[in-house]
Amino acid sequence: MEQATADRARDGDASERSAHGEAWSALTRTHAAIVQRLQEMLSAADFPPLPWYEVLAAVSEAPDERMKMGDLAEALVITRGGLTKLVDRLVKAGLLERTFCETDRRVSYATLTPAGRDLLSEMRPAVIAELEIAFSANLSVAQAKDLRQTLDSVRSSACGAG
Amino acid sequence: MEQATADRARDGDASERSAHGEAWSALTRTHAAIVQRLQEMLSAADFPPLPWYEVLAAVSEAPDERMKMGDLAEALVITRGGLTKLVDRLVKAGLLERTFCETDRRVSYATLTPAGRDLLSEMRPAVIAELEIAFSANLSVAQAKDLRQTLDSVRSSACGAG
DNA sequence: CAGAAACACTTGTTAATACAACTATTGCTT
C-alpha cells in the first residue's frame, strides 16, 4: 500500500514529498513553536518551567491528586530516571511530596501539596489562555476536536505494534 | 476578544475541558510517541540520533546543499548556541563542513559533504518507512494533507503575533 | 518455603541543551 507515494518519497523530490512526511514535519514544527511560546510566557511571568506545569497538571487530574511514578513517567513520555529527578526538584520546592503504598512497598506516589495546588491554579489560566490564543485564532472547536481525534489515531498506531 | 472561550477555560472544569487543551495534549503525546519510535529505530539500526538526521535533511534540501547557521537554527527550532555544537559534532564526524560567505564574513554555512549525503541517503528510507507505518496505518493521504494544513494554520498563529 | 525472576524506583555517570556573555563584521547616523 502507498507504494506510489513511497517510491516518490525515496528520492529527495521536495516538490511532491510524501503527504505523511509533510504531516510529520508540520507536527514537529507546530509542537516546537507552541512549546517555545509557552516557555517564553512562563519565563516572563516568573513561573516555573513547562515540565513542572505538566507534572502538576497530570498529578492534579489523578484520583486523590497523587500518581504512581511509573504511570506519571508514561503519561509525560519521559524516562523513569528523568522523572525521579524532576520530582525531586518539585519536592524540594514544596510543590509535591512523596507518599508510599501500603500494599506494595515498591511503589511511591507523587502527591500534590497545597502549595502545588495553589501554584497550579495560578499557572493553569495562563497556560490555557496561551493555548486558546494559539489554537482558537485559526481553529474552530469542531476542528480542534477533529484534530485531537486524528492525532490520537496516529498515536495509537505509533505506540502499539508497527 | 475571545472572552467567552477564555471564561469557559478559566476554571479547571475537567469534564468539558477546552477542546483546544485536549488538542494540545494529543499533539504533545503524539509527537513524543513518534519521536520515541524513530529514536528506537535509529538506535537499533546503528544510525546516528534523530537530530543528526534532521540537520542533514534540512541542509540537503537547501540550494547547493548548504545553509546559513541562523536559518538552520530557525528551521530546527533550536538555539544558535546549541546548533553550533551540534554542527561541531557533525563536522567532526565528517558529515558536514563549514564554508564561508564571500560577501558577508560574519555568516558561515553548514555544507553537506559526500559522506553526509551518503549517510542521509541510507537513513532517509528508514525514517520515511517508519513514518509511513505510523501514519498510514490509520490515516489516508487526504487526511494527512488535511492534518498538515490544520497544523500549519495553528503554527502560523502560534509563531506570529498572539 | 527457599531461591530465582520480575518489578518499581533510585542513583551515578555521561552527553546534550539552554542561557548569557563575548568576538567579529556589517550597516546606519550624523
Added chain:
DNA sequence: AAGCAATAGTTGTATTAACAAGTGTTTCTG
C-alpha cells in the same frame, strides 16, 4: 569617515536529560 547599534556565530557555564547499573520488594516456581 567616525562612532554606535545591530547582526552572525561562537564559547563558557550551569541546568537538564538519557542510559545503564544498583537497591529493595514482590511474585512465581520447584
